[in-house]
Amino acid sequence: MTTTDHLISLAGTDRTYACAAGDTLLRAALRAGVGISYECNAGSCGTCKVELQQGEVTDLWPQAPGLSAKDRQRGRRLACQSAPLGSCTIKTRLSDEALARHAPVRRRAVLVDRRAVTHDIAEFTFRADGAAQFQGGQYAMLRLAVSGAPRAYSMSNTANADGLWKFMVRRTPEGVVSNALFGLAAGAEIELDGPFGLAYLREQSPRDIVCIAGGSGIAPMVSILDAASESEHARHRGAWLFYGGRGPADVPVIDDILASHHLERGLQWHPVISVPALAQGGDWAGEVGFVHELLPRKLPRPLPEYEFYFAGPPPMIEATVRLLVLGHKVAASQMHYDRFF
Ligand SMILES: Cc1cc2nc3c(=O)[nH]c(=O)nc-3n(C[C@H](O)[C@H](O)[C@H](O)COP(=O)(O)OP(=O)(O)OC[C@H]3O[C@@H](n4cnc5c(N)ncnc54)[C@H](O)[C@@H]3O)c2cc1C
Ligand code: FES
Structure with a gap:
């Protein structure tokens, strides 16, 4: 702890951590190995709500959608949007599951x-x-x-x-x-x-890997598939990549990924477009619809037998979760996703 750091105490425990000037309650906690639950780090999901019991913070984004007016009245703050001005005491539930392998x-x-x-x-x-x-x-x-x-x-x-x-x-x-x-x-x-982020490859999972991306959600899916390809354990799993775009121009060319991976059982690639009018006059011969709709049609086994990774716009994520949980009883522990707010 340096002289400019602020001391953050966790109410009801004897745990404390240092938060550097300008850092947020959330990011400083994760740097110190303190597992405050979170998802987006961007003020939108509301997962990182904490109760500020003592001390003052700067609210970095007072209009952040992750916190309601009622939450604010009750002294709640978004840990990802709160920069302490001095020592603080916060009340929050800790979970080691919020900690990934490498501290930020x-x-x-x-x-x-x-x-x-x-x-x-x-x-x-x-x-x-x-x-x-x-x-x-x-x-x-x-x-x-x-x-x-x-x-x-x-x-x-x-x-x-x-x-x-x-x-x-x-x-x-x-x-x-x-x-x-x-x-x-x-x-x-x-x-x-x-x-x-916690939507990372579960290398030791015994299940085949299903990646689903919308828009720029392709980025973490490429990373997961490449990480699986490099992993002695995960490269033996079957792997699928589903991609949803509006029109053919949104579909990335992934020939380099298809050609260079070391996934023992190959990679099944399923792009789909949702606005058929955008394909008119072109040579799109692929699927039309929403990306989540493809899953039960293309995956050969019951959906609870797979490990799912997905990223993209919040409506796509919510439709996918609904399909997997309500439609197919996939366990929450087999779904790993980031909403791109
Ligand atoms: C976990 C996660 C992963 C993401 N990964 C990708 C990715 O791989 N590729 C990609 O293209 N996009 C990704 N995004 C979306 C990305 O973070 C941006 O929201 C997007 O690029 C639009 O940012 P912008 O500044 O261009 O647009 P803007 O409209 O200027 O900003 C939009 C976003 O910025 C944030 N924001 C706005 N105002 C404030 C404020 N005052 N204080 C704090 N935050 C504010 C909000 O999250 C808002 O949704 C991801 C988002 C999340 C949450
Ligand atoms: S992690 Fe803070 S609002 Fe999403």
């Missing part, structure tokens, strides 16, 4: 490469000092000079000794950070904080 670290990273993936998604490669340590499927918070608030982006590569962190980013119309990323020149510096 803040570092400078330099843009070294960019390549197009679709008409509106590009893959950005950053290099940072030290090894890039994370689990396939995790994400990092990227902060650019243009915006005080960082954004979450999932890695599209796997851990490596070269310090390379790759991200597939969709250019959002009017989006502050995604547009700024597309405007960066090689050599530009950003802050990269990570890894975060």
